[in-house]
Amino acid sequence: MSKPSLSLNLKSLLLLTLPLIGACTSAGQIAQSSIEDITSHYGPDSFTLVATTPANFGLTAKSQYTPLAGQDCRTYSAGLGGEVTRRHQKTDQIDVKDIEQTARFNIPLSYRIAGCEMELTRVDMAVDGRYGTSSLDIGGDIGGISVIGSTAIGYSAPPLAENPEFRGLCTWMFQLSVARIEKNGISKILSCSAANTDWDVSPDYFERSKPGGSIERSNISGKNVKFTFRLSKDEEPSMNNRWVKTTKGWKPCQGSATSNRCQTPPTFKKFKMNDRVCTVYPNCAEQGVVNE
DSSP, rough: OOHHHHHHHHHHHHHHHHHHHHHHHHHHHHHHHHHHHHHHHOOOOOOEEEEEEOTEEEEEEEEEEOOTTEEEEEEEETTTEEEEEEEEEEEEEEEEESEEEEEEEEEEEEEEETTEEEEEEEEEEEEEEOOSSTOOEEEEEEEEEEEEEEEEETTTOOOOOOOOOOOOOOEEEEEEOGGGTTTTEEEEEEEEOOOOOOOOOOGGGOOOSSEEEEEHHHHHTTEEEEEEEOSSSSOOOSSTTSSSEBBEEEEBBBOOOSSSSOSSOOOOEEEEEEEEEEESBEEEESOOOOOO
């Protein structure tokens, strides 16, 4: 009669012990993370990122740190159930407001945690804009700065200006919406391209590049690096040969049963904008004269 009782007691003891073991493991991991958080720190060398966004735009800068060459920097990940190589990310942000904004972010060139030495390798830039009042009236694009060592293979650093600046010219690219909630209305895609000192970009969309570039780590400490976004006054169609430009604005082509591309001669269709039925974008005006 004692064996069933003993078996039940052992099972009860195991059921009580297993959560404690798990709790101890979790507590140990939390304690280790807390100790690492206390001992982690950025290095003394840094540069200042001076970021500017136009009205109705926000920005997120994510500084990426990776281990120095020759270091293992492995750590246990409870979520993955094994060891992973450490990475670190520092995030700075400009919230969307209806005015132009400029913010200054301190970007350290190195980071240390639990004996692992890391260096800054890239600053990813994501810009987000609003073009209307609807929650769907948003768009975003990306750019970035690569931070490269002087010994990088195949890399020759260009002369660095005292206060280097990267420029991004952003354009709203319009199209007829396919979303059910705003079918045949106007939706927009944001496209940002690297601009020269005169804020010009290539007229050929496929020759454009994303805003940003490379800087050499040894030349950047203590300097200001500007990353400026501007919004183009002109909008463009999101796809070629879907709209025809007239003296009054852009007119969407009717297309055919098999293609949305403009035909010769083109025929046009109406669309919706601000609760109005329109023939021309962006002014919702009457038909203009087709440009030759």
